[in-house]
């Protein structure tokens with residue numbers, strides 16, 4: 001048999017098969033990409049910020065022994081809230097919670113989305129029909145009201161919120177993965193694997209999923225951001241665990257505890273800016289991953 | 300009789316800038332097309348055939364750039380350089396004087412517009428009287444060998460061969476003087492290929508068209524082209540009347556091309572051409588074919604050969620002659 | 621192309637989606653661990669619910685009988701447009717509450733969706749055609765805006781227009797409600813002006829956060845379409861720039877935008893709900909917010925169902941529009 005039909009991409013994947021080396025190569029490419037680098041720095045910065053918050057926030061965010069509604073000062077760099085909690089500490093700890101929320105949702109959603117998408121795309125037929133119909137249905141039902149209904153009936157904890165958001169976060173990814181799988185499974189090397197007697201599952205794990213990693217990552221990044229925003233929106237609507245310290249609850253208390261009347265801009269700005277920075281970082285990073293991993297065309 | 304060329308390409312060079320590299324796709328090419336000529340441009344993939352043809356319509360875009368040269372067209376008002384026309388004049392020139400069947404004919408129809416509409420807009424744009432358009436649409440479709448009922452269809456409803464014919468009808472829409480057919484039949488099966496080529500030739504006779512055939516398959520144009528230009532790495536390396544070229548190919552590359560034609564005789568194995576075309580983004584010092592050439596000698600690596608007339612309007616660019 | 625077969629297929633999909641959503645709403649409270657409707661009622665309203673209220677609730681909430689019986693009676697009253705009584709606003713029915721509030725939501729949703737699409741398509745196609753400097757600027761600008769969460773922007777508007785920028789004790793723009801306290805609803809000048817003024821900030825919030833998505837999509841498809849062979853051919857045909865733009869580029873580039881409208885609409889619904897909360901805008905989002913705070917479950921359920929129906933119908937309309945715009949659609 002000749003090599004003629006073997007895809008270049010796959011060849012590369014096989015020839016540099018040590019995962020650590022491939023990861024290193026990928027990172028160095030990403031680092032050279034302007035936006036990719038910016039994305040990495042921004043997201044890494046947020047994580048560091050959250051870690052500092054976890055271990056060394058200036059105050060206990062829930063200690064309320066300062067005067068309420070103080071504007072920023074030396075003692076409280078971002079001022080205090082309605083019961084005298086230090087806002088900087090709140091924000092730092094809240095960043096951690098929100099990031100963990102986003103990360104967990106991304107992982108869980110990606111697991112579901114990839115499973116559904118690959119199965120639908122690879123096996124096709126009836127399974128495909130049923131799964132894709134389910135995806136269509138989930139995509140059409142407006143997410144926020146559904147979240148509200150679900151959260152109403154589940155215990156108001158952060159865990160249930162994360163669970164709900166994970167269960168609702170995957171349909172779009174599944175659709176993307178399915179169409180990618182459809183093209184991948186026609187590739188020469190997949191057909192070769194089939195001829196050599198590998199089972200469907202083996203082919204999926206050996207030949208298909210590794211090729212999908214960039215696109216999964218890109219989508220997972222957006223799911224994470226979407227998850228953070230959705231959790232914040234729910235908390236803002238008064239749902240979920242309102243005692244949890246995160247960006248959403250910070251906005252909830254600002255709105256419901258007279259933040260506006262006291263003109264407490266120092267209380268309102270941090271969580272919004274946090275979300276914006278996260279969103280931009282995610283956008284840059286995914287753009288970087290997209291451009292550094294897309295197959296080179298022509299030449 | 301000394302005839303003035305209809306289209307005269309003078310010393311044209313085109314480059315593409317990709318990833319910081321400059322690909323010299325067409326390199327100082329000269330070409331003349333006379334009224335009523337059937338000219339073929341033949342060469343391997345990537346030799347610059349399509350790029351050259353695009354310059355006839357001044358269609359080189361974005362990553363591409365015309366480095367120098369002229370494309371002189373002889374119209375009603377005398378000779379004009381197509382590359383330096385005012386935008387309005389260029390619009391009038393395109394399709395009315397020179398039209399083209401694109402290599403990507405399968406994708407060059409607007410997917411959201413009926414066939415009829417795509418014929419109509421170009422006719423109206425070029426001044427066909429509104430009341431005559433419908434009749435003309437039918438006429439062109441018939442000329443291309445289609446039934447007129449397909450005019451209500453969208454491109455996706457047509458087969459490959461039908462789309463190809465629609466493109467012929469389109470190319471004829473404004474009664475051009477020169478028609479360029481860029482790999483007009485590549486995607487089709489042999490029977491349909493024949494049909495379409497024959498039709499184009501017949502049209503040429505009936506409508507006094509000039510034709511330029513572009514193909515990588517020299518056998519396809521053997522019986523239809525009068526003059527054949529062999530292109531390699533952005534240059535024309537040999538030009539002759541078809542008969543002459545087939546009987547007495549001079550350039551080693553042309554020889555190789557002819558040997559790679561599959562024949563029906565048993566025992567003659569098909570020979571491919573060894574090696575690959577040169578990287579056009581690198582400077583080539585000598586003859587671009589040198590490293591694949593069986594007859595290569597010292598001079599071939601040192602200096603580039605010129606295209607010269609070796610008698611009887613047979614041109615070749617090779618140090619052997 | 622719109623064919624009968626296509627319409628029938630879309631209607632079937634619509635029915636399936638609707639069926640799933642309704643079944644979900646029916647099952648959720650009943651499947652939630654240890655949390656059937658009655659328990660919620662008793663824990664949340666233990667001392668407050670009047671006995672006669674409880675009795676009506678029991679029958680109208682379909683919480684007696686087997687699951688099947690409950691499910692069937694649930695459907696029957698649904699088909700009669702009857703969502704039962706509200707807990708909190710008792711004895712008002714859920715349907716009547718929704719009917720009084722939903723026009724405001726329609727207004728917000730409809731207007732903001734249309735403005736967002738028009739603005740997004742305009743900015744996106746400008747950007748895609750222009751390329752170069754203004755293109756990269758518009759792109760970064762749009763990407764920046766997509767990262768802004770709408771509830772935060774709504775709060776910023778509140779802060780700015782309710783307390784920070786107040787001239788001589790009057791607000792430049794109203795920050796709460798759908799119209800002024802002193803105007804009488806109806807077709808009179810004061811009312812219409814007041815209505816428009818009150819809608820500016822909620823609409824601005826929604827439009828600013830939703831149009832960049834359309835703009836980015838439009839820009840990218842324009843760029844892709846400009847590279848298509850049929851556009852090159854259109855240029856070769858000597859067509860005027862105007863014709864190329866209208867019949868060749870825009871007609872094709874609008875297609876992905878049209879498909880995205882359905883999905884985007886589901887997102888804008890969420891935005892509208894939260895924006896109504898912030899601006900006390902009396903639509904069903906505000907109603908839902910109140911329902912959540914007072915545990916008015918039937919009301920939540922009714923609102924959810926209504927908005928699902930609206931979204932499904934909107935998607936159906938978009939599908940038809942898409943089929944009209946793209947002749948290839950029947951094949952898919």
Ligand SMILES: Nc1ncnc2c1ncn2[C@@H]1O[C@H](COP(=O)(O)OP(=O)(O)OP(=O)(O)O)[C@@H](O)[C@H]1O
Nearest residue numbers: 315317324343344345346347348349350351362515
């Ligand atoms: N739009 C473009 N961008 C970058 N490079 C291009 C572009 N179009 C053509 N080229 C390059 O220019 C060279 C000549 O291409 P061209 O399409 O003219 O060749 P061709 O002889 O028509 O080949 P084929 O038989 O494959 O159509 C090739 O090296 C090609 O890679």
Ligand SMILES: [Mg+2]
Nearest residue numbers: 348349350402
């Ligand atoms: Mg070509």
